[in-house]
Amino acid sequence: MMIMEIQIKELRASIANKEILKGINLTIKQGEFHVIMGPNGSGKSTLAKAIMGYPKLKIDSGDILVDGKSILGLTTDKRAELGLFLQFQNPVEVEGVGFLNFLHNVKRKSEKKDVDIAQFMKEVNETASTLKMPNGIVGRSLNHGFSGGEKKKAEILQMQVLKPKIALLDEPDSGLDVDAIRVVAASINRIFEEQKLGMLVITHYNRILSYMKPDFVHVLVNGKIVAEGNSALIKEVEENGYDSFMK
Amino acid sequence: MQEKVDYVKTILEEAPEEQNELYKRRFIKIDFENFGKDNATQSVQDPVAFAKELEKGANVSFDVVMSPTHEEIRKSGIAKIEELKEYEGMYGRSEDKAIAFSSSTPGKLLSIEVPQGTNQNCNILAFSTNEILNARVKINVRRDSSLNVLIYSTSMQDSATLNSILNEIYLEPYSSVEVNLINNQCGMCSAVSYSKIECAANSSLKFNAIHSGGKVLRAKTEINASGNAARCNSNELILGSGSQKFDITTKIINNAEHTETFLTSKAALMDESLCILKGFAEIGEHAENSKSYVSERGILLDKTARIETIPGMGISNNNVKATHSSATMPIDSELLFYLTSRGLSNEDAKTLVVSGFFGSTISQIENTMAMQLGEGVIREKMLTKDVATTPKATLHGIWNANAMRSADDALLEHYKYR
Numbered sequence: 178m179m180i181m182e183i184q185i186k187e188l189r190a191s192i193a194n195k196e197i198l199k200g201i202n203l204t205i206k207q208g209e210f211h212v213i214m215g216p217n218g219s220g221k222s223t224l225a226k227a228i229m230g231y232p233k234l235k236i237d238s239g240d241i242l243v244d245g246k247s248i249l250g251l252t253t254d255k256r257a258e259l260g261l262f263l264q265f266q267n268p269v270e271v272e273g274v275g276f277l278n279f280l281h282n283v284k285r286k287s288e289k290k291d292v293d294i295a296q297f298m299k300e301v302n303e304t305a306s307t308l309k310m311p312n313g314i315v316g317r318s319l320n321h322g323f324s325g326g327e328k329k330k331a332e333i334l335q336m337q338v339l340k341p342k343i344a345l346l347d348e349p350d351s352g353l354d355v356d357a358i359r360v361v362a363a364s365i366n367r368i369f370e371e372q373k374l375g376m377l378v379i380t381h382y383n384r385i386l387s388y389m390k391p392d393f394v395h396v397l398v399n400g401k402i403v404a405e406g407n408s409a410l411i412k413e414v415e416e417n418g419y420d421s422f423m424k
Numbered sequence: 425m426q427e428k429v430d431y432v433k434t435i436l437e438e439a440p441e442e443q444n445e446l447y448k449r450r451f452i453k454i455d456f457e458n459f460g461k462d463n464a465t466q467s468v469q470d471p472v473a474f475a476k477e478l479e480k481g482a483n484v485s486f487d488v489v490m491s492p493t494h495e496e497i498r499k500s501g502i503a504k505i506e507e508l509k510e511y512e513g514m515y516g517r518s519e520d521k522a523i524a525f526s527s528s529t530p531g532k533l534l535s536i537e538v539p540q541g542t543n544q545n546c547n548i549l550a551f552s553t554n555e556i557l558n559a560r561v562k563i564n565v566r567r568d569s570s571l572n573v574l575i576y577s578t579s580m581q582d583s584a585t586l587n588s589i590l591n592e593i594y595l596e597p598y599s600s601v602e603v604n605l606i607n608n609q610c611g612m613c614s615a616v617s618y619s620k621i622e623c624a625a626n627s628s629l630k631f632n633a634i635h636s637g638g639k640v641l642r643a644k645t646e647i648n649a650s651g652n653a654a655r656c657n658s659n660e661l662i663l664g665s666g667s668q669k670f671d672i673t674t675k676i677i678n679n680a681e682h683t684e685t686f687l688t689s690k691a692a693l694m695d696e697s698l699c700i701l702k703g704f705a706e707i708g709e710h711a712e713n714s715k716s717y718v719s720e721r722g723i724l725l726d727k728t729a730r731i732e733t734i735p736g737m738g739i740s741n742n743n744v745k746a747t748h749s750s751a752t753m754p755i756d757s758e759l760l761f762y763l764t765s766r767g768l769s770n771e772d773a774k775t776l777v778v779s780g781f782f783g784s785t786i787s788q789i790e791n792t793m794a795m796q797l798g799e800g801v802i803r804e805k806m807l808t809k810d811v812a813t814t815p816k817a818t819l820h821g822i823w824n825a826n827a828m829r830s831a832d833d834a835l836l837e838h839y840k841y842r
Contacts, residue, residue, distance in 0.1 A: 229765050232757065257767035269762045273780030282776075283766045318780070335766070 181207045181244060181260055181342040181375065183228065188239035190227050196237065197223045199400035207342050207375040210390070214380060214411070215397035216419045221379045222266055224397070225345040229263045230256050258287070260342030264332040264349060271319040276331070277301060279319050280338055287339060297338075304337045305330075307367075309360050325352035333364050343375035350385035362388035383415050398422050452640055452671035452700065471553055474580050478549070482800060484793050486576070488548040490532055492555040502544055508533040508560055514592040514620040522616045522642070526590050531558030536573070538599075540566040547574040547793055552587040552613060554580075563593040563601075565627075570600040574794040577606065578637065579613040587638070588616040595627035597651060602630040604794035608801050609637035611666060611811035617643040625651030625680070631658040632789055634798045635670055636805055642671040649676075649683035649714075659785045660689040663778070663802055664697030664729070665809045673702040676718070678711035678744070685715075690785065691722045692778045693729035694809060700732045705748065709740040716744070722752035723781055725774055775806040 183205045190198040197220045205211050215221050227234055228241060230253040240247050243259055251259075271279070280301065284292050301315050308330040320328050329349055336344050349365065350358050362385050369376055380386065386408075394411055396404040396419070403422045404410060413421075471494040479485055487499035495505050508531035515523045538544045550559050557579075565571050579587050587609050595601055609615045615638035623629050635641055647656045662670050676685035691699045703718040722731035733750035755777060763773035782802060789795040804810075 229761075231761060252770070253761060253764040254767050254769050254773075257765055263765050265762060265765075269756070269759045271759065271763070271777065271780050273783030274776055279776070283768065286772075287767050339766070 179244075183261075183343055183375070184240075184242040184245075185224075185228070186240045186242065188224075188227065188241065189237040190223065190239075191235050191237055192223070192233055197234075197400055198227060200239070201397075201400070201402060203395065203402065205343055205375045205377055208373050209375050209392050210369060211375075211377045211393045211395065212380065212386060212389070212391040212411070213377060213395045213397050213402075214383075214414055217381070219397045220400040221397050222347050225263055225347045225377070225379060228256070228345060229253055229261060257341075262336055262339060262341030262344040264329075264336060264344065264346040266347040266351065268320050268328045268332055270321040270323070272321045274319045276317055276319045277315045280315075280335060283335075284338060301334065301338060304334050304364075308334060308364055309357075310334070326354065326357045329353060329361060330357070330364075333361055333368070337364070337368050340372055341374060344377070346376065346378045348380055349378065350380055350382065358385050359388060361385070365389070383411050386411050396422050452642065452669045452698070471551070471580070474551065474553075475549060478578070482797060484547070484797060486547045486549040488534060488546060490534060490548065490550045490557070490559055492553055492557050495532060499546060502538060503534060503536050503546060505532055505534050507531075508558065511560060513560065513562060513590075514622070515590060515618070520618075520644070522588065523590065523618070526558055526560065526588055526616075529556075529558050531560065531588075533560045533562065536561070536563045536571070538563070538565040538569045538571045541568045542566075543570045545572040545791065547791075548576065550575060550577045550587075550589055552579040552585050552609070554585060556586045557588060558586075559589045561589060561591045563591070565593070565595050565599040565601050567596040568598045569596075572602045572604075572791045574604045574791055574797070575606070576794075576797060577609065577615070577617065579609040581610055582612055586614050586616065589618070590616075591619040591621075593619070593621040593629075595621070595623045595629060595654075597625045597627060599624070600628040602790055603632065604789060604791050604798070605631075605633040606794065606798055606801060607633075607635045607637050607641055607643070609641070611637075611639055611668070613638055615641040617641065619643075619645045619647075621645075621647045621656075623647070623649045623651060623654040623656055626653045627651060628654070629656040630790075631656070632785065632794070632798075633658075633660045634801060635660065635662045635672065636664075636801050637811055638668065639811070640669045640671070643673070645674045647674075647676045647685060648679055649685050650679045651683075652680045653682040654680065655683070656685045658685075658687045659788075660687075660701075661782050661785055661798075661802075662689070662691035662693075662699050662701075663782075663805055664691070664693040664699055665695050665805060666697060666811050667695070668697040668811055670697075670699040671702075672700065673704075675704045675706060676716060677706045677708065678714040678716050679708040680710060681712045681714065683711055683714040687718045688785065689718075689720045689733075690781060691720075691731050692725060692781055693722070693731055694725045696726075696728045698730045698732075700734070701750075702734045702736075703748070704736040704738070705746060707737070707739045707741055707744050707746060711741050712743050714741070714744050716746040718748040720748075720750040721781075723778070724752065724754045725778070727754070771807070775803070778802065778806055 185201050185203040188198050188201040213221050310330050395402050471491040475489045488503050489496040497503050512527050517524045517527050607617050649656050676687050678685050687703050689701050701720045703720055705716040705718045718735045720733040720735050731752045735748040735750045737748055760773050
């Protein structure tokens with residue numbers, strides 16, 4: 178099996194003429210577990226959105242390569258077809274569109290063949306149960322009326338079912354209580370182990386990271402990666418905050 | 425034919441509302457210039473073959489087929505068709521030139537009589553050919569009976585004519601009716617779709633209209649809850665593309681105690697299409713303890729599309745509950761980004777958003793055939809952007825998300841109310 182690799186080279190990006198990303202270099206391979214930490218407004222979510230082709234974002238220079246080929250010219254759906262997945266920090270609510278039916282349609286599209294609905298429902302229900310989601314929630318409209326925690330869990334459920342090659346998780350822990358953080362972290366770890374995907378977890382805090390074992394940790398400050406290392410870096414951030422990286 | 429066209433042109437130019445400067449801005453004229461002229465295809469059109477092909481493609485079967493040159497009644501007993509001559513019915517000839525035209529021009533009158541204490545359904549196909557379709561549908565639902573009716577109004581391809589249907593429906597006490605009206609005429613056809621409905625005491629009406637076709641479509645609906653405790657629910661869906669123009673006027677009237685009338689209009693427009701939604705609730709002085717609301721919603725799928733919502737109310741009794749609201753917005757770019765990030769193309773994502781927007785209305789249609797046709801019309805139009813599309817016999821399933829859910833159910837599903 179070919180291992181997917183995403184390379185971000187000297188990426189500079191702006192929104193409404195304000196530069197947010199100021200020369201990012203990062204490589205993520207399938208099977209690697211990366212974490213990006215950073216203070217509010219440092220550009221973490223923007224980086225994830227840039228990888229997925231957020232239309233309001235202007236790429237000023239640099240490149241994003243998947244398996245050596247630039248994806249800057251690809252629309253968001255084409256990037257998803259390559260195997261990229263973005264877990265949204267604030268997933269939108271889509272009233273009237275059934276969660277299960279939506280997911281089934283997306284799955285059929287990604288698999289490019291029909292997907293047995295009974296088998297698919299079984300997998301979705303099992304994953305929902307593992308994530309301790311309320312009974313019957315997958316029968317409702319997509320994210321509509323979900324609590325903040327349920328939305329996060331629903332995103333993880335989608336990741337499990339769609340089986341991406343590289344997943345970008347934008348603050349999977351924000352808005353979750355302590356029990357839910359444990360459940361979500363366990364699910365992310367399980368999916369990482371089972372599916373051998375590449376993963377980039379974006380977070381402010383080390384709360385969720387206490388349940389995870391990332392291979393690489395990056396600190397993003399003011400649009401630049403200012404420190405890289407292993408899990409030891411998380412401890413350093415916890416003890417000293419981000420101030421020491423801003424100097 | 426030419427004589428008929430000239431007549432329509434003359435009377436419409438004299439319509440009183442067209443003389444009013446304020447109303448002009450919110451009134452779409454029907455262009456009668458091209459009726460019957462050279463740009464209509466003069467090829468031989470076979471209405472029998474058209475009806476058969478449509479039924480086969482959509483996997484449906486109609487009980488009544490009406491066209492200018494052909495008619496069939498396959499369900500004997502409750503329906504009959506006769507020639508329309510100098511007929512006015514519930515409509516006053518002077519109130520609108522289209523009505524005056526319909527009243528004075530030869531056409532078809534379909535009468536449906538639902539006997540007391542019976543449950544009936546009737547699915548009607550009405551289409552225009554190269555010639556104008558001038559049809560009246562008169563429905564009388566007797567006491568303690570129910571009727572589910574579908575009126576699928578369309579036109580043969582390239583028929584640059586007028587498709588005019590005027591409905592009048594009487595609900596006797598304790599009767600129940602679901603009316604499903606689907607307008608899916610071709611892009612050269614102008615359409616007039618009027619309905620007047622009278623609801624007697626303790627009767628129940630559900631009026632669902634899907635307006636999708638026609639170069640210009642003018643729909644006027646007047647629902648009068650004239651008997652105590654009558655309940656009327658009107659849902660309108662408008663889907664426009666190209667340069668289509670929709671002029672939709674709906675009036676709901678509470679005229680007796682404990683009556684409930686609700687109007688929900690939803691429009692989704694593409695390209696350069698235009699829709700004017702004029703919803704008005706009138707509560708009479710005798711409508712003590714009645715309820716009424718008007719809700720108008722619009723989604724603009726392209727920057728050049730335009731929706732004007734004009735909700736209004738006239739209340740003559742202080743002891744009532746009434747409200748109205750309206751909101752129009754462009755399609756949410758964050759929503760599109762979210763859906764496309766899952767692998768859906770931009771067009772598929774828009775289709776999904778519109779499906780969801782219309783879904784709560786479509787899924788509550790009890791008439792399966794109407795639901796299937798309505799869904800097919802909307803889905804095909806979203807995928808092809810053609811003004812009129814032939815609905816296909818596919819039921820995709822996304823509508824079922826809200827199937828048989830009441831508004832209370834939807835509220836209770838919110839995490840705060842579980």
